[in-house]
Amino acid sequence: MIESANYFLGKKKTDSRLHTLLSWIDTNADAMLDNPAHGLEAIGIGKKNADRIDCATDEWCVTGFVKRKLPEKVLKKRDVQAFSLAAERITGTDDPLAGIEMDVVETGSDFASMPGLNIPTAQRGQYGGTAPTLDLQKRFDAIRTGIGVTNPVGSYPASLGVGTIGFFVTDPNGKTYLVSNNHVIARENAAQVGNAIVQPGTLDLTKTELDVMDTLNKLRNRLQIGKLSAWIDLDFGSTMNEVDVAIAELNDERDLDQIARIGLGAKAKGIAKKFSFTAAGALEGDTNVYKAGRTTGWTEGVVTAIGVASNVNYTAGTARFKNQIAVTASDDNGGAFSKSGDSGSGIWNSSNELVGLLYAGSNTRTLVNPIDVVMSKIEAELGRGKLTLVT
Numbered sequence: 001m002i003e004s005a006n007y008f009l010g011k012k013k014t015d016s017r018l019h020t021l022l023s024w025i026d027t028n029a030d031a032m033l034d035n036p037a038h039g040l041e042a043i044g045i046g047k048k049n050a051d052r053i054d055c056a057t058d059e060w061c062v063t064g065f066v067k068r069k070l071p072e073k074v075l076k077k078r079d080v081q082a083f084s085l086a087a088e089r090i091t092g093t094d095d096p097l098a099g100i101e102m103d104v105v106e107t108g109s110d111f112a113s114m115p116g117l118n119i120p121t122a123q124r125g126q127y128g129g130t131a132p133t134l135d136l137q138k139r140f141d142a143i144r145t146g147i148g149v150t151n152p153v154g155s156y157p158a159s160l161g162v163g164t165i166g167f168f169v170t171d172p173n174g175k176t177y178l179v180s181n182n183h184v185i186a187r188e189n190a191a192q193v194g195n196a197i198v199q200p201g202t203l204d205l206t207k208t209e210l211d212v213m214d215t216l217n218k219l220r221n222r223l224q225i226g227k228l229s230a231w232i233d234l235d236f237g238s239t240m241n242e243v244d245v246a247i248a249e250l251n252d253e254r255d256l257d258q259i260a261r262i263g264l265g266a267k268a269k270g271i272a273k274k275f276s277f278t279a280a281g282a283l284e285g286d287t288n289v290y291k292a293g294r295t296t297g298w299t300e301g302v303v304t305a306i307g308v309a310s311n312v313n314y315t316a317g318t319a320r321f322k323n324q325i326a327v328t329a330s331d332d333n334g335g336a337f338s339k340s341g342d343s344g345s346g347i348w349n350s351s352n353e354l355v356g357l358l359y360a361g362s363n364t365r366t367l368v369n370p371i372d373v374v375m376s377k378i379e380a381e382l383g384r385g386k387l388t389l390v391t
Helices: 002-009 016-034 070-078 083-091 207-212 216-223 370-382
Strands: 042-047 061-067 102-106 117-122 159-161 167-170 176-180 194-199 224-231 247-252 288-293 298-314 317-329 344-350 353-361 365-370
Touching: 002 317, 002 344, 016 042, 016 061, 016 117, 016 298, 016 317, 042 102, 042 317, 061 176, 061 247, 083 247, 167 216, 176 224, 176 370, 224 370, 247 298, 247 370, 298 353, 298 365, 317 353, 365 370
Parallel strands: 061 102
Antiparallel strands: 042 061, 042 298, 117 159, 167 176, 176 247, 194 224, 224 247, 288 298, 288 344, 298 317, 317 365, 344 353, 353 365
């Protein structure tokens, strides 16, 4: 496991307060999240009042994420400990962070894997909402990032599902792959290598298409775009997860210039450097981000926390993650940054560089795997040499 302080600071000399904050999360995340009485959904490093983390005017703090902020008397009535009190009891001191501030922000709900869109076929039409302005809920002859996709093996036609294509990579032999989440195309560890990946996701098929393709074989024959190649298992036990990722080899030659497009917009420019800190404790890295996803289309956001440890609900159980990135919608966005069905989306900065892989969220926050860890993990699992982002 990569520890937060080592990941974000490395051997760099920097503000000792950041070492304290990151090391504190490494040491106490499990105990803080294990106890239901703490009422925590996640903890991370942020700025006071959930401000964007590139703000230079506020001090760094440990942020506790809760479903809802409650008055102290309500907390006592429900036998829920305030964040600062929980920290004091865990560490055994009345000043658990040696004077460094703590903050609490609302998530509005549990964190959960973002598809949440695997439903009985009979309930089709009751979920997913209307198509976004950037309509990615349909079949594309020329695939690109941001459009709907799924692994239908083992579920179709009894149930329908959809997630999102995040980005594309090539291996040294010239093979091209799409990258999404384990829970989107590897079915939370239940898939098999070689499973068909289809576009669009089965939830986005019209009734006529469902009637015509009423068996798995008919669906694969018409809509298969690739086959599952590898994934990183999700651990639903005591081991901390770092990524939720899977990769599928495309089944024919594709126009690389076309698939480098992000949604229907600009082309990918490369992989962003990971967030880090200057010696003075200022953040290095572009915190203005956006994504193209199957459900909400093109949305803009800002990074509000790093080093996040969180429990995430899946169909198969609860998985705990560490060293994640938290994103919230920008003031200009006018809606949620992500919703169910957006899982697997690539997160891009304002230079069209890939920052991370979207995999989970609450009503107000989205969780993202850092891209450098995503790439190194899936590259090692696939075992075909260095993978290169299609740009």
